Amino acid sequence: MSELVPKTALVVEDDPASKKYMSLLLKKLNCQFIVAESGEQALEMMKDRDVDIMLLDIALGPGMSGIDLGGILKQESRHSQTPMIAVSAFSKEDVNRLESFGFSDYLAKPYTINGLKEILDKYLH
Numbered sequence: 520m521s522e523l524v525p526k527t528a529l530v531v532e533d534d535p536a537s538k539k540y541m542s543l544l545l546k547k548l549n550c551q552f553i554v555a556e557s558g559e560q561a562l563e564m565m566k567d568r569d570v571d572i573m574l575l576d577i578a579l580g581p582g583m584s585g586i587d588l589g590g591i592l593k594q595e596s597r598h599s600q601t602p603m604i605a606v607s608a609f610s611k612e613d614v615n616r617l618e619s620f621g622f623s624d625y626l627a628k629p630y631t632i633n634g635l636k637e638i639l640d641k642y643l644h
Contacts, residue, residue: 558583577607602642
């Protein structure tokens, strides 16, 4: 019988409180994760790493946005099939546009542990 391999999420979040909240929820859901504070840092981290899901804040601080980051990551063959979730307080109209940028789904801020669990269950199981 093969052992289950733990799932790993890439979290890209520039806001310290949001980063701490996401980390706390992922720990409670027994999901491993790596955290980047910017798109540029995430690109560096992902050069030699694979993850099972990407949770990208859309409105990152100065520098590239989550949309820019997602577009770059999705162009790389090793990440092209990895589910990419937009995490944002965008309006519903903006959410529909995210699919055209390669996003698999959307997690609306403020989110709950149940909302995050639904996303993880949908894409990781």
